[in-house]
Amino acid sequence: MYSIVLQAQAQPQGWFQPQLLVFAGIIIVFYFFMIRPQQKKAKDQKKFIDEIKKGDYIVTIGGAHGYIAEIDSETFILEVEKGGRIKFNRSAISLEATKAANAKK
Template sequence: MFTIILQAQQGNPYMQFIFFGAIILVFYFFMIRPQQKKAKDAKKFQEEIGKGDYVVTIGGAHGRIAEIEDDTFILEVEKGGRIKFSKTAINMEATKAASGKK
């Protein structure tokens, strides 16, 4: 029984730290960093929109921005219909696809 335990402990103890460090780096570069970049791009997009821009909300409503307040906007839909939304309700990918921007 003790020989099995001794065999498992014969490896370099620093290799375990290197392995865990590599796992942390992989998580950072493939999961955390892209999410931070996507959030930063979405925030920048929300700050750049202005009156008259065509947007699509996360609920699927399409229309032009009629008014902008601090963190809300009024979306003008078909024939003068107006709906108030939060700026966080704008879907960046769908808006870019609908307006033809990249």
């Protein structure tokens, strides 16, 4: 019985162990399914924010709906119902909510 255990332990392992290949596979899966799509989403969000102009209908992250009345380099003024105006940072624009709101129109 002890000879079988000793024989099993005596086998040397090479550099490319199966555990190393599994670990590399997990890293590749994380990159293609989590990191890369997140980078693409951030790039699309930045492009959308850079392309907005006066008169565009947007939705903020906080849920405020309205039209762009004025726009500066870092801020914009959102015109809501009945002439109300609110100043926001450009980073407050929600890409997904704006697309969904524009699709309903």
